[in-house]
Amino acid sequence: MDEQPAQKMGEKRASDPSICPIVRPDSTYTGKQGLDYFAGIAAQNVGSRALCMHLLKMPPGARAKAHLHESHETAIYLIEGRAAMWYGDNLEHHLEMNAGEFLYIPAGVPHLPYNPFPEAAVAVLARTDPNEQESVVLRPDLEAGRR
Numbered sequence: 236m237d238e239q240p241a242q243k244m245g246e247k248r249a250s251d252p253s254i255c256p257i258v259r260p261d262s263t264y265t266g267k268q269g270l271d272y273f274a275g276i277a278a279q280n281v282g283s284r285a286l287c288m289h290l291l292k293m294p295p296g297a298r299a300k301a302h303l304h305e306s307h308e309t310a311i312y313l314i315e316g317r318a319a320m321w322y323g324d325n326l327e328h329h330l331e332m333n334a335g336e337f338l339y340i341p342a343g344v345p346h347l348p349y350n351p352f353p354e355a356a357v358a359v360l361a362r363t364d365p366n367e368q369e370s371v372v373l374r375p376d377l378e379a380g381r382r
Contacts (some may be wrong), residue, residue, distance in 0.1 A: 256281050260290045267371045268299040270348075279366035287365050293318060293356040298349040301326060301377040307364035309340040316356035322346040326377050345374050 258281060260273035273290040276283055293316075299338070301321075311332075319331045322340070326347055332338055340346055342363075350356045364370055 248273065257327040267373060269304050270299050272348055272360075283365040285365060286361060286363055288359065288361045289362055291356075291358045293348070293350040293358075295350055295353050297356075299347055301345060301347040301374040303345045303372050303374060304340070304362065304364070305370040305372050306342055307362050307370055308342050310341070310361045312336075313338070313360045314357045314359060316350070316354045317352045318348060318350050318356040318358065319352075320346055320348040324347065345377055347377070 258275055262274045263271045264274060265271050270291060270293065273292070274280060275287070275289040277287040277289075278284065278303060313332050313334050313336055315334050317331060317333050319329065320329070320338075322328050322344055324345060326345060330338075
C-alpha cells in the first residue's frame with residue numbers, strides 16, 4: 236500500500252510546480268511601524284504558515300514608530316550600513332549595529348529602530364508569524380524623548 240503524508244486543506248502537493256515560489260522584492264508596503272518594506276515571504280503572497288521574511292532599506296534619518304511584536308520573535312541581518320535601536324520596557328536600552336551583524340528581538344519587547352547615519356541601512360528581517368503586521372502593537376506612549 237502506497238502511504239503518503241496527510242494533506243491539509245489548501246496545501247499544495249510536493250508534485251505541484253508552484254510549491255516553491257520565487258519572490259522578487261519589487262513591490263513595497265508601509266508597515267504600521269512607519270517603515271517601507273520590500274515584499275518577501277508571508278502568508279499573504281506565498282501561503283507561509285510559520286514565518287515571514289522581508290527586506291528593509293532605511294535611508295539616512297529614517298525612524299520607525301515605537302512598537303512591539305506581541306506574539307512573534309524577530310531576527311535581523313544587516314547587509315549594508317549601520318542602524319540603531321532603542322529597546323526595553325521604557326526604551327531605556329540602546330544599541331548600534333553594523334553590516335554583517337545579526338540582531339534578535341524577543342516577542343513582546345518594545346523597540347524603536349532608526350538610522351542616524353549618513354548612509355542607508357539594508358537589512359533582511361525574519362519573523363515567526365506569517366502574518367507579519369497582525370501582532371504589531373504601536374507604543375506612542377514611549378515616543379517622547381527618543382530621537
